[in-house]
Amino acid sequence: MKLLLTGGTGFFGKALLRYWQQQPAADVCILSRDPERFRAAHPDLCRLPGLRLLRGDIADAATLPRGEQFTHVLHAAADSTLGPQLTPLQRYDQIVGGTRNLLDFAVASGARRFLLTSSGAVYGRLTGATGVREDCLQMPDPLEPGQAYGVAKRAAEHLCALYRQAHGLETVVARCFAFVGPDLPLDVHFAIGNFIRDALAADAIVVNGDGLPLRSYMHQHDLAHWLTVLLERGAAGEAYNVGSPDALSVGELAHRVRDLLAPDKPVRVLARGDAAAATRNGYIPNVEKALALGLTLNWSLDDAIRDTGAAARARRLP
Structure with missing residues (x-):
């Protein structure tokens, strides 16, 4: 596996890097707007053998590392940590435009597999303690600007389905909930x-x-393990809830x-x-679908x- 990871400097990316230091899975390249700053701030996370940091921004297709070949892309950028600092329109553009740029890049680089980290926010307002299943078609109100994050994640998932149909890219969606x-x-x-x-x-x-x-809440070690397994063998064209029930x-x-x-x-x-x-x-979340892949909460x-x-x-x- 030769893997491009976006969002490698965020919470999900750090969790993955720590996990891969214990369970090496791939030659990993991280896309970062400021690789030097990340190396200086997190030298412990940069000890993964073979790790490379590439300068680029998912929002600007011209900055993506053209000429590089990858077998897998894990798109974990545009998580919920810094989103509230953006306007709803900026947030929507970051998620949808960034995902399309990465899908185009994945096709051009010859990638076979593409994992999108989506969100439980795609289900809109949920109630009660019964976990939501992946076949729930409820969604956030598209007429409410404050729902830009969930609506954009839904649109990004749809782009994955379209690129799978048009290009044969094996796209998988991880709908992520809450973590610690x-x-x-x-x-x-x-x-x-x-x-x-x-x-x-x-x-x-x-x-x-x-x-x-x-x-x-799911621990970040379990999160990283689940994302790695979904990247490697989640069913193409399917979504999986990721979190604790x-x-x-x-x-x-x-x-x-x-x-x-x-x-x-x-x-x-x-x-x-x-x-x-x-x-x-x-x-x-209801996580029965993920558990059927042999995943567990450790x-x-x-x-x-x-x-x-x-x-x-x-x-x-x-």
Whole structure:
């Protein structure tokens, strides 16, 4: 396998690089707008044998490494970490335009396999603790600008289907949900990261809402393993949910983080909600389709929280 990885400097990319250091799978090239900066910031991640960093930007097709040949492309750029810093139109263009540029590049470079990291956001507003299946055709409201991320990911998935039909490219889609691990940013909009930050450095663990929404979390090591397997042998033309099916409320999560990392600190819930409401906001995957490939969840949530907290302490962060 000769692999081009986009998004290699983000959370997914770091998780993959750490995993591949333990389980070498390919000759890997990372596409980065600033390779020197990444090398300086993360020398530990650049120790993967044979790793190359190539300068380029998925948003600008002219910067892609023409003349290079690859067997596989893993498109993990345009994740949800920095998206809120963009306007909805910028976010849509980044996801859809970038995916089309990468699909064109994959065809030109002779690649056989293409894995798109999509999102559970493609299902729109979900409720309850029952995991959503891949054959659910519900989607975000396309008339709501705030839904640009989920709508764009749907469009990117459709582009994969079109390129499979037109060029025979074996495209696979990974619909990714919520994750935790040593490389998760603790200072953005991820609730579990904020709770771990608070447990380590604040006077209290703060839940900004009512704590009632339901979520589930997969450790980044399991994420990287699942993405690697889907890249290698996921069925072409298919989508797979990637995440944990084990639901808990955001409030329960805050208390779980407190109990594991800072037992003496209080948890403060800033809003009141109706716990008896008939429907509760949920973001939970059904992963039976992935499990049928032999994939498993090897990290418990408790161990994932401990691991993330230990890594933050080792970095003397936040």
